[in-house]
Amino acid sequence: MARLNVNPTRMELKKLKARLSTAVRGHKLLKDKSDEMVRRFSAIIKENKRLRDDVEKQLSETLKQFSVARSVTPSYRAEAAFSMPSSAVRAECGTAGVMGVEVPEISLVNEKSAGGLPYAYSEMTGEADFSVGKAAALLPEMVRLAQVEKTVRMLANEIERNKRRVNALEYVMIPQLEETIKYIKSKLDENERAAVIRLMKVKSKT
Amino acid sequence: MTGKIAIIGDGDSITVFKAAGVAAFAAEDETKARDALRKAAKEYRIIFLTEELYRPLEQFIKRFDEQPYPVVLSIPSKNGSTGHGAELLKSAMERALGVDILFNN
Numbered sequence: 001m002a003r004l005n006v007n008p009t010r011m012e013l014k015k016l017k018a019r020l021s022t023a024v025r026g027h028k029l030l031k032d033k034s035d036e037m038v039r040r041f042s043a044i045i046k047e048n049k050r051l052r053d054d055v056e057k058q059l060s061e062t063l064k065q066f067s068v069a070r071s072v073t074p075s076y077r078a079e080a081a082f083s084m085p086s087s088a089v090r091a092e093c094g095t096a097g098v099m100g101v102e103v104p105e106i107s108l109v110n111e112k113s114a115g116g117l118p119y120a121y122s123e124m125t126g127e128a129d130f131s132v133g134k135a136a137a138l139l140p141e142m143v144r145l146a147q148v149e150k151t152v153r154m155l156a157n158e159i160e161r162n163k164r165r166v167n168a169l170e171y172v173m174i175p176q177l178e179e180t181i182k183y184i185k186s187k188l189d190e191n192e193r194a195a196v197i198r199l200m201k202v203k204s205k206t
Numbered sequence: 207m208t209g210k211i212a213i214i215g216d217g218d219s220i221t222v223f224k225a226a227g228v229a230a231f232a233a234e235d236e237t238k239a240r241d242a243l244r245k246a247a248k249e250y251r252i253i254f255l256t257e258e259l260y261r262p263l264e265q266f267i268k269r270f271d272e273q274p275y276p277v278v279l280s281i282p283s284k285n286g287s288t289g290h291g292a293e294l295l296k297s298a299m300e301r302a303l304g305v306d307i308l309f310n311n
Contacts, residue, residue: 041302048295056287063284066222089227093209093251095274104274106252109208128222136226143211146252146279152295153271156302 003180008187016184020177027169034162037099041155048152051145055138062134069127089136091143101158103151108140209251209275214242219256219283228254236262243267243278251275256283257290 006012089108096105212229213220224230231246233239239259243266246253253276260267260280267278280290299306 038303042307045295045299045307049292052291052295056282056291060282060284060287063219063222063282067218067284070218070221089211090208091211091252093275102274104251104277106209106277131222132225135222139211139223139226139228142254142279142281143252146254146277149279149294150271150274150277152298154274156298157271159302 002176003183004176006180006184008184010188013181013184013188016177016181020174020181023169023173023177027166027174030162030166030169033099034159034166037155037159037162040098041152041159044148044155045152048145048148051141051148055141055145058134058138059142062131062138066128066131066135069131072127089139098151098155099158101154103154104147106143106147108143210249211252211254212246212250213254213281214239214246214259215254215256215281215283216258223254233259239263240266247276247278251277253278254281255279256281257288258283258285261290 004016006016092107092109094105095102097103210229211227212231213223214231214233216234217232220230220232229246229250231242233242236259239255240263243253243255243263247270255263255267255278257280260278270276270278280294282288282291296306
């Protein structure tokens with residue numbers, strides 16, 4: 001491990017010692033943070049898996065059913081029926097902090113009006129109404145999944161970044177500082193010995 | 207603060223959500239989806255994207271991972287799930303933990 005390029009003086013030694021103690025403390029803190037993040041992450045990812053399985057199953061079902069329901073009516077009429085937007089669903093979007101990472105926190109507002117249909121009952125078959133209702137009922141869960149999945153992805157990024165920091169401290173910064181401190185210490189000792197010897201020589205000559 | 211929800215996908219898969227109150231943008235291929243996504247990202251906070259379109263745009267979507275919003279979610283289209291969601295989950299898990307704790311294979 002390469003040592004830092006510094007002058008072997010007492011001043012530098014003092015500075016380096018302070019830096020080493022900061023690095024060690026920082027390393028410990030970051031490591032703790034990493035551990036806690038991993039713990040939270042494993043809890044969240046389990047929820048994510050459960051939600052995803054659930055949403056995917058229901059959604060595939062709904063879409064398949066809607067495909068069938070839609071095929072009963074001629075496509076131009078179906079297009080016309082669905083061309084009018086119904087009342088837009090709005091979501092309350094905030095942010096929450098998980099271990100210093102800002103993650104989204106979403107909740108649906110005004111869920112009830114989402115059940116209204118944008119077309120007349122005579123235009124489409126009853127099955128289509130049913131799938132629209134199902135899709136609307138599925139929305140809160142999808143939004144929840146969106147939130148959880150984003151959290152997982154952001155946490156994963158942060159954990160990766162944090163791990164890199166911990167490793168840089170542990171395997172580069174700290175060994176480098178230790179080595180430099182050792183070098184300065186030995187250099188100073190040597191100087192001291194040299195001074196003593198010089199004195200002794202000077203004394204013996206007289 | 208309130209945000210709007212959008213969905214991008216092929217025609218059949220998104221119509222039903224249009225009726226449920228979600229803004230729907232039709233996109234058949236990668237380029238169109240990219241344009242739609244770029245526009246939607248400015249205005250909408252939650253964007254659902256069908257798996258078929260999400261897959262080629264993965265690199266593009268990664269840029270959203272740095273801020274909380276917009277949230278882009280991959281959903282199965284009318285052709286059913288292709289397991290893409292599980293793949294995304296797996297890659298995030300492997301990056302963060304280095305081991306597989308969910309799928310065990």
